[in-house]
Amino acid sequence: MDYDKIDGALALALERADDPNEAFSVFVHARQPGAAVPPELADKFGTDTVGAIHTATLTREDINRLSEQPWVDSLQLSSQRRPA
Amino acid sequence: MKHDKLTPRLSIVYDAYSDLGREGLRRRARLLNLVSVAEMPKPPRAVVFLYCDEDTDLSRLDELGVEVNQRSGRIRTAIAPIDTLDPLSEQPGVSRIASSHYLRPLMDVAPGRVGVPQFRQVFPQLNGEGVVFGLVDSGIDPNHPAFTGRIARIWDQTLPGAGVPEGGYGAELSNSTLTTSRDTHGHGTHVSGIAAGDDAVFGGIAPRATLVVVKTDFSDVHIADGIRYIFRVANDLDLPAVINLSLGGHSDAHDGSDALSQVIDEVSGPGRIVCCAAGNEGNDNIHAQVSLAQGGTASAYCSVPSGAVTAGSFLLNGWYSGADELEVAVASPGGLQTAFQPLLSGQSPVGTFDLPNGRVTIVTPSALRENGDHQFLVLVELALASGNPPLASRPWRLRLRGAQVTDDAGSRVDIWILDETEGLGATFSGRAVQDSVKVGSPGAAASAITVAAFTTKVQWTNIDGQSEQVSLELDDISDFTSEGPGRDGSEKPDIAAPGAMIASCLSVDASIGRRSIIDARHVVMAGTSMATPFISGLVALLLQANRGLTPDNVRQRLRDQSRIPRQLAGTFDPKWGYGLLNAGNLQP
Numbered sequence: 001m002d003y004d005k006i007d008g009a010l011a012l013a014l015e016r017a018d019d020p021n022e023a024f025s026v027f028v029h030a031r032q033p034g035a036a037v038p039p040e041l042a043d044k045f046g047t048d049t050v051g052a053i054h055t056a057t058l059t060r061e062d063i064n065r066l067s068e069q070p071w072v073d074s075l076q077l078s079s080q081r082r083p084a
Numbered sequence: 085m086k087h088d089k090l091t092p093r094l095s096i097v098y099d100a101y102s103d104l105g106r107e108g109l110r111r112r113a114r115l116l117n118l119v120s121v122a123e124m125p126k127p128p129r130a131v132v133f134l135y136c137d138e139d140t141d142l143s144r145l146d147e148l149g150v151e152v153n154q155r156s157g158r159i160r161t162a163i164a165p166i167d168t169l170d171p172l173s174e175q176p177g178v179s180r181i182a183s184s185h186y187l188r189p190l191m192d193v194a195p196g197r198v199g200v201p202q203f204r205q206v207f208p209q210l211n212g213e214g215v216v217f218g219l220v221d222s223g224i225d226p227n228h229p230a231f232t233g234r235i236a237r238i239w240d241q242t243l244p245g246a247g248v249p250e251g252g253y254g255a256e257l258s259n260s261t262l263t264t265s266r267d268t269h270g271h272g273t274h275v276s277g278i279a280a281g282d283d284a285v286f287g288g289i290a291p292r293a294t295l296v297v298v299k300t301d302f303s304d305v306h307i308a309d310g311i312r313y314i315f316r317v318a319n320d321l322d323l324p325a326v327i328n329l330s331l332g333g334h335s336d337a338h339d340g341s342d343a344l345s346q347v348i349d350e351v352s353g354p355g356r357i358v359c360c361a362a363g364n365e366g367n368d369n370i371h372a373q374v375s376l377a378q379g380g381t382a383s384a385y386c387s388v389p390s391g392a393v394t395a396g397s398f399l400l401n402g403w404y405s406g407a408d409e410l411e412v413a414v415a416s417p418g419g420l421q422t423a424f425q426p427l428l429s430g431q432s433p434v435g436t437f438d439l440p441n442g443r444v445t446i447v448t449p450s451a452l453r454e455n456g457d458h459q460f461l462v463l464v465e466l467a468l469a470s471g472n473p474p475l476a477s478r479p480w481r482l483r484l485r486g487a488q489v490t491d492d493a494g495s496r497v498d499i500w501i502l503d504e505t506e507g508l509g510a511t512f513s514g515r516a517v518q519d520s521v522k523v524g525s526p527g528a529a530a531s532a533i534t535v536a537a538f539t540t541k542v543q544w545t546n547i548d549g550q551s552e553q554v555s556l557e558l559d560d561i562s563d564f565t566s567e568g569p570g571r572d573g574s575e576k577p578d579i580a581a582p583g584a585m586i587a588s589c590l591s592v593d594a595s596i597g598r599r600s601i602i603d604a605r606h607v608v609m610a611g612t613s614m615a616t617p618f619i620s621g622l623v624a625l626l627l628q629a630n631r632g633l634t635p636d637n638v639r640q641r642l643r644d645q646s647r648i649p650r651q652l653a654g655t656f657d658p659k660w661g662y663g664l665l666n667a668g669n670l671q672p
Contacts, residue, residue: 001432003428003429003430003431003432003433003449003450004429004430004449004450005453006449007449007452007459008433008447008448008449008459008460008461009335009447009461011432011433011434011447011449012434012445012447012461012463015432015434015436015445016445025303025305025306026305027304027305027308027343027344029343029346029453029454043252046249046250046251046252052346052350053308053343053346053347053350055251055305055306055308055309073453074452074453074454076342076343078303078304078305078306079303079304079333079335079336080302080303080304080333080335081302081303081304081307081331081332081333081344081525081526082302082331082332082333083221083222083269083271083302083330083331083611083613084330084331084332084361084362084363084364084611084612084613084616
């Protein structure tokens with residue numbers, strides 16, 4: 001896991017997750033838009049080509065692998081908004 | 085009575101009322117834009133235009149019971165009791181009194197307060213037709229007659245289904261399946277009514293717009309998917325679109341660098357505009373700011389109301405320059421303190437400490453790539469560690485220490501406090517509290533039009549015939565509206581629009597107290613949520629006239645026609661933005 005690519009909220013959520021299969025809703029910021037998404041993640045990304053910012057629901061293992069990918073710039077955990 | 089000053093329609097009204105009193109008006113009320121015809125405590129009134137000289141002082145008309153919505157201008161709007169038409173016609177400064185020309189009466193005061201009737205008079209062809217009004221919110225009541233036949237799609241992210249290309253979850257609905265989605269909160273239906281409701285009583289700004297609705301669970305990832313969905317559908321329909329985001333939060337850096345704001349910047353462009361609420365935390369001590377010197381320390385105190393809960397948690401979201409390095413500690417109400425935790429790079433940045441009054445988790449990661457700044461998080465879980473009850477009467481204390489401060493002026497730290505347990509009510513206290521920098525994501529997005537709330541109404545009559553009132557200052561910025569600027573100094577909010585108390589559509593599936601309900605179809609609400617669709621609706625009208633307008637084009641047009649009372653045009657204020665919009669002179 002490259003923790004330097006993970007925001008504080010995602011690091012906290014991963015630390016506290018008991019279930020290894022728990023899924024996290026995240027933003028994935030790409031360093032190299034246009035690169036190919038790894039085939040095993042294409043379904044979760046809904047595309048096989050990297051854009052600037054993706055949304056995806058990923059397991060801890062997915063996040064671990066993604067954080068090691070050179071084209072991935074950072075991963076951020078989703079946060080809640082509320083009606084204003 | 086000077087009859088030559090009255091338009092023929094108003095003459096009919098006056099004669100009918102003179103001959104038969106209230107009964108003479110009853111059958112003509114809707115056609116003639118009359119107000120309070122059936123409400124016995126109030127005199128029947130007409131929505132009128134007053135033609136006068138630019139600077140004529142009409143303030144004395146208050147004494148007659150005439151509510152004039154503007155202090156200057158050659159054509160002003162007013163609500164006038166019918167029996168004041170006689171003395172009104174005798175006013176030397178008034179040259180003409182005309183009834184509203186619309187079959188859709190403007191029964192509420194808010195549109196008149198921001199010059200919408202004048203805008204409509206100049207551009208009567210603009211009604212939102214051929215423009216998508218996109219909503220990401222709690223949904224919409226698909227059966228409300230104000231939206232009949234105009235909802236093109238609903239992506240209900242909360243229903244089971246195969247999703248849409250932008251996200252493989254939820255259900256996409258259209259035509260006969262639209263009614264599968266319900267707005268049990270009522271917020272989205274109310275917001276939609278303000279922007280795009282086609283309603284005989286409380287008409288929206290763009291009543292012929294096409295609606296594309298995303299019912300969301302309010303996760304920012306799903307909101308981002310919803311924004312992309314609406315713009316894609318609008319593109320498929322070959323229509324320009326404005327998206328209304330009457331929502332917000334404080335888990336971001338308040339500088340527009342968060343992912344949701346970045347998505348908004350990415351997808352906005354010509355004919356693709358996003359309007360956002362500034363937020364409703366103007367009265368809440370949710371923001372603290374401290375400054376640290378090299379080796380120095382600073383504190384911020386966090387209070388939980390006594391008796392509020394016996395357990396719960398709150399989160400501190402702190403940000404400071406990426407050039408500096410701070411250490412973070414927390415002291416419990418009992419006085420015991422965690423160790424100072426430094427930046428933890430290249431490893432898990434999470435440290436957990438058990439204190440007698442709760443468990444504290446501190447997260448100190450390396451600088452964020454999106455803005456180059458450092459974020460730290462502190463999660464305080466009350467009384468979970470030892471079972472000791474929380475000491476609510478004394479505050480928790482966040483302590484910061486400057487391990488590396490590069491600027492001689494010190495390291496500025498901004499911290500926001502968020503309830504992790506709903507209703508906990510944790511706030512900052514003490515000197516560190518700052519009533520500024522409270523416009524969070526997505527209102528902080530650079531390309532978004534961010535809207536503050538102005539109070540145009542403080543009284544209404546509820547469905548039970550009881551008079552209701554709120555303690556807001558009439559004709560002033562709503563004190564609940566969140567203050568800017570951005571943490572990066574960006575000028576947010578952009579402008580102000582009516583946000584209290586606003587009457588609009590009621591979702592039949594929402595559980596709303598009768599105090600706020602006006603009738604079976606309408607409810608009053610307040611918030612920057614209500615101000616935002618005023619602007620979204622106007623943007624829809626602008627896009628109808630010019631579908632190539634960019635966010636910067638729209639922002640400049642709106643700012644140019646906004647003004648803070650008693651201040652020079654072009655003055656920015658963190659609460660008002662560039663001031664209250666006057667749509668009367670707005671140019672598409």
